[in-house]
Amino acid sequence: MDRREFLAGLAVAGAGVLSACTTVSTPTPTSSARSGPALSGPLAGPLPHKVPLPDKTITRLPGLGNSFALTVDDGASSEVVRAYAAFARETGARFTFFVTGKYDSWRDNRDVLAPLVESGQIQLGNHTWTHPDLTSLAPQEVAQELQRNKEFLRNTFGVDGTPFYRPPYGFHNDEVDRVAADLGYTVPTLWYGSLSDSGVVTEQFLISAIRHYFLPQAIVIGHANHDPVTHVYQHFVNAIRDRHLQMVTLDDYFANPAPTPQRKRW
Template sequence: MLAAGAATAAAAGCSPAHGEVALPVEQGGAAAPPPPPGPPPLPGPPPPSARVPVPAGAVTAIPGPGSNIALTVDDGASADVVGAYIQFAKDTGARFTFFVTGVFDGWTTHRAALRPLVDSGQIQLGNHTWDHPDLTALTATGVAEQFHRTKTFLHDTFGVDGTPYYRPPFGYHNSTVDRIAADHGYTVPTLWYGSLSDSGLITEEYLLECAHKYFTAQSIVIGHANHLPVTNVYGELVDIIRERNLSMVTLDDVFTVPSAA
């Protein structure tokens, strides 16, 4: 169990789905046996009655007891990795929160595949700025533009605006950034408890080492849709989640947020 707010922003750092196919039949013989079934989908989210109010301030973990894990995926620098994460979700039932950096074209490339998952709530979108600057180094106008451009992009592309969750690039934010974010509807700066450390290129072995370390109950874990190694270990990530009896959740699956006045 993790206490929200007690954890700090740490290291910054699939079986394919197929339709039915005709089975080959030997002339005068029986049909070939069907292939063995794939693994069952991952557990679904907890019931809405289990949601808790989002804590004040920056969120780093899911408060209270439970067996949830929120795997949050940032950036989207690689269209191939964005597409692979979408397929991962389709194949396994995995639930993600994607923090979108609007400048990357992978989000537009995969709009048709991603939009139904957003509509169903299996994948949630949040704001990760337009082009990933250090927000604390910008003018107030510059900060506002970062939130506004990605909010508009999300709305126009996916029909949602990502509020109230935003992730500051590098985890850097201050009271001024938070105030401007809130002016745009982003009242919840979302940090993390642990990281897959894959914002840059790392080995598959190191990524799995990070997953073994940080895939724990009630954790918020950060990953990135930037480099291909993660796409080669989806099966191993699912194995860790199953072995630890964790349920993958979006932020909306576990939090309630007060309505705007």
């Protein structure tokens, strides 16, 4: 399903792999069209009973159940961020964006995203300002990356992403986690499976990853960087419905206590 068909469907219905993230330009819309069913909601039902917030790195949702957390990183493409937002509106899908604030997509789509963020359907987490390997930086530089992005999230969307942060490339260590925790980011959030679409991949590759990783209690990582993922949303829908998965944000699943005051030890 290409984006034109996806958007047409909206009008009709409602009128373990590490993947390095790269800076890309906004893709050019495809002119091809393929037939297929229109997307329709909802994908989300009653929210699960919340579990205690972990104090360690997470790669999956703890416990038993059919919850499923789709997390989407970066935001190099305004068009793809916009398509994800449209997908959420049409289907009721709930997911977590891990925002890299340097990308214009978040400002470009602020008015589209803000109501979804305010309602809690889309959650925002901290993925740093410029997407560096945090383990290669001095503690003060780590703090600057997270703090600048924290302020951007608060000023743009009224949230700051705490307590969840995703270290770029999945690279973190005790020192990075200590600095992050001092800023309120106490839960390094990795993943169980990846769409591996930080760079350009084929639609068939994405379909295979969906079949492999869309599982109960999984945290799956994708990227809002390149056009192909916008062609396979129907496969998202099919896997989630066929496997009776319940889409959740991280805030839906975890009981998040009141934030602790920010401390500076770096």
